[in-house]
Amino acid sequence: MKKKILALTLALALSLSLAACGGKDAPGQDADSGVPEVNAPEGGAPEGGAPEDDAPEGGGTDAPDASAPEKGGTDSTETETSEEINLSAFYNTLREGNIWxxxxxxxxxxNMKELLDSYYPGLAEIAAKQRRVYIAAISAAVGEIALVEVENAEDVQAVEDIFQARIDYQVGDDATPGGAWYPETIEGWKTKSRIVSHGNYVMLAVGDASASAVEEFEALFA
Structure with missing residues (x-):
């Protein structure tokens, strides 16, 4: 009987011992959270962590590219556009400074469009920002001013050709009398006519003050 009691006592003691061992924390486990710890490899970052940046020697910086222009800067290649010339105002200047x-x-x-088309055929069809034509009120007088600013630079030559055709018509030739009709007026158109252009601007000046008008026209772009 004593042997049985001793055997039961040893069995109970062994059971209690095993239960105590089972209550201890498992290796590598947080006792509070129950989440396994992540073991970092020796000398490296923890597994699953962000890799180290491949920074260049000397340390990399996030400085902006030196080749990129600063905000608010001005492009040195940008060209300045000249202010548009008011041809009506320029005509008034010619009239004030010279005798016409x-x-x-x-x-x-x-109401003058038909007359314009008759004297300067094709001029009204050319795309122009400004177009001003002034002719002598008396046909026997030598005086005429035509000023045009074309929209397209390639039309400058076309305007010059129209202006030259106007001179040729007024002067005429040996077979056909000129539109100016009177010998003195024809001579004035032949010797006192000037065509000049600058950029998209073209001028025809006819009369005693034509040379002075050319100088004033060129001065606009000096």
Missing amino acids: PELMDLTTDA
Whole structure:
């Protein structure tokens, strides 16, 4: 009987011992959270962590590219556009500074369009930002001013050709009398006509003050 009691006592003691061992924390486990710890490899970052940056020697910086222009800077290759010249105002300047015969405006009055097309065929069809034509009110007088600013530079030559055709018609030739009709007027158109252009601007000046008009025209772009 004593042997049985001793055997039961040893069995109970062994059971209690095993239960105590089972209550201890498992290796590598957080006793509070129950989440396994991550073991970092020796000398490296923890597994699953962010890799180290491949920074260049000397340390990398996030400085902006030196070749990129600063915000708000001005592109040195950008060209400045010249201010548009008011041809009506320039015409008034010519009239004030020189002697011209009485001139009629063919371009601001719609009733004059037919006359403009007759004297300067094709001029109204050319795309222009400004177009001003002034002819002598008296046919016997030598005086005419035509000013055009074309929209497209390639039309400058076309305007010059129209202006030259106007001179040729007024002067005429040996077979055909000139439109100026009178010998003195024809001579004035032959010797006192000037065509000049600068950029998209073209001028025809006819009369005693034509040379001075050319100088003033060129001065606009100096």
